[in-house]
Amino acid sequence: xxxxxxxxxxxxxxxxxxxxxxxxxxxxxxxxxxxxxxxxxxxxxxxxxxxxxxxxxxxxxxxxxxxxxxxxxxxxxxxxxxxxxxxxxxxxxxxxxxxxxxxxxxxxxxxxxxxxxxxxxxxxxxxxxxxxxxxxxxxxxxxxxxxxxxxxxxxxxxxxxxxxxxxxxxxxxxxxxxxxxxxxxxxxxxxxxxxxxxxxxxxxxxxxxxxxxxxxxxxxxxxxxxxxxxxxxxxxxxxxxxxxxxxxxxxxxxxxxxxxxxxxxxxxxxxxxxxxxxxxxxxxxxxxxxxxxxxxxxxxxxxxxxxxxxxxxxxxxxxxxxxxxxxxxxxxxxxxxxxxxxxxxxxxxxxxxxxxxxxxxxxxxxxxxxx
Ligand code: CTP
Numbered sequence: 001x002x003x004x005x006x007x008x009x010x011x012x013x014x015x016x017x018x019x020x021x022x023x024x025x026x027x028x029x030x031x032x033x034x035x036x037x038x039x040x041x042x043x044x045x046x047x048x049x050x051x052x053x054x055x056x057x058x059x060x061x062x063x064x065x066x067x068x069x070x071x072x073x074x075x076x077x078x079x080x081x082x083x084x085x086x087x088x089x090x091x092x093x094x095x096x097x098x099x100x101x102x103x104x105x106x107x108x109x110x111x112x113x114x115x116x117x118x119x120x121x122x123x124x125x126x127x128x129x130x131x132x133x134x135x136x137x138x139x140x141x142x143x144x145x146x147x148x149x150x151x152x153x154x155x156x157x158x159x160x161x162x163x164x165x166x167x168x169x170x171x172x173x174x175x176x177x178x179x180x181x182x183x184x185x186x187x188x189x190x191x192x193x194x195x196x197x198x199x200x201x202x203x204x205x206x207x208x209x210x211x212x213x214x215x216x217x218x219x220x221x222x223x224x225x226x227x228x229x230x231x232x233x234x235x236x237x238x239x240x241x242x243x244x245x246x247x248x249x250x251x252x253x254x255x256x257x258x259x260x261x262x263x264x265x266x267x268x269x270x271x272x273x274x275x276x277x278x279x280x281x282x283x284x285x286x287x288x289x290x291x292x293x294x295x296x297x298x299x300x301x302x303x304x305x306x307x308x309x310x311x312x313x314x315x316x317x318x319x320x321x322x323x324x325x326x327x328x329x330x331x332x333x334x335x336x337x338x339x340x341x342x343x344x345x346x347x348x349x350x351x352x353x354x355x356x357x358x359x360x361x362x363x364x365x366x367x368x369x370x371x
Pocket of ligand 1: 096
């Protein structure tokens with residue numbers, strides 16, 4: 001039995017980047033051999049094991065064959081006879097298809113090192129096209145490595161084009177798609193992800209709602225990445241101005257986490273009003289703050305302020321005065337205390353009404369001061 005470090009760990013080590021996840025491939029072993037050595041199986045049918053002390057993944061060398069539509073439609077063949085080269089051949093990109101042995105020697109049958117040096121994202125073999133998820137993966141790797149000068153090999157882009165036109169992308173599960181999309185949004189140049197999807201014809205299949213978007217959304221998204229904003233802010237920045245039905249349709253299509261959907265919906269509904277700042281007037285401002293539930297969800301409103309500020313910056317405007325106003329308004333309504341109202345004898349629905357009035361006064365006072 002021999003064990004090799006493979007995939008992302010080898011790639012990132014050669015690029016001089018930090019390595020977080022280490023994956024291993026095991027050649028010449030059976031599942032029973034792994035169990036006998038104390039490795040823990042990951043799934044019932046999948047020849048992957050966890051090494052309990054390190055938590056690292058060890059997969060038996062395997063070949064794969066497509067057996068149906070979409071992700072999951074694969075037949076694996078893992079046996080002690082499968083060679084390292086056969087296992088590497090089933091992988092997506094040449095830069096992901098390298099291995100390193102115990103002595104630190106590189107095993108690179110498909111030119112991964114040359115492509116790393118030449119800054120190419122290139123498929124290993126025509127079997128690339130058997131897995132539609134790879135369209136999203138390659139676009140994600142482009143979003144990660146574009147700052148280092150990486151681009152997609154023309155033949156690989158052609159295969160991605162063919163896959164996009166084949167109807168296979170629709171067979172991806174929402175969970176698998178969102179995992180790639182959310183990771184792509186968190187990369188250093190997320191706008192490249194959407195540019196690649198456009199270039200290979202996948203945008204219209206996966207995100208038809210985004211086809212009409214102007215460049216300013218991608219600019220906002222890119223600024224959000226530069227400011228290291230969280231996923232919620234990046235997703236909302238991308239979708240700003242699409243209209244609520246489209247935001248909802250996209251969020252449901254990919255089963256996005258609730259906090260992402262909520263911020264995108266609320267941002268779409270209120271950003272136009274919020275951008276008027278105190279000029280909007282006390283009552284609509286208070287309604288907006290209530291809709292965000294600034295009392296119990298202060299963070300969500302802060303994120304909304306970021307979305308508005310990024311949108312303004314993307315249009316070449318100075319966002320700071322507006323951001324300050326919105327922060328101050330939230331602080332003003334949060335600063336209204338209930339206790340004095342209770343002490344003044346208010347209770348039940350009358351207390352609710354008095355609180356609303358006090359908050360409205362706080363907003364009006366702030367607006368007068370800022371005008
Ligand atoms: N792989 C593949 N096709 C897929 C998924 C994975 O060929 N659809 C292969 C690639 O060789 C990849 C390895 O499995 O390097 C491990 O996959 P994963 O952990 O998802 O990616 P990494 O390459 O480790 O990249 P990341 O840094 O994004 O985790």
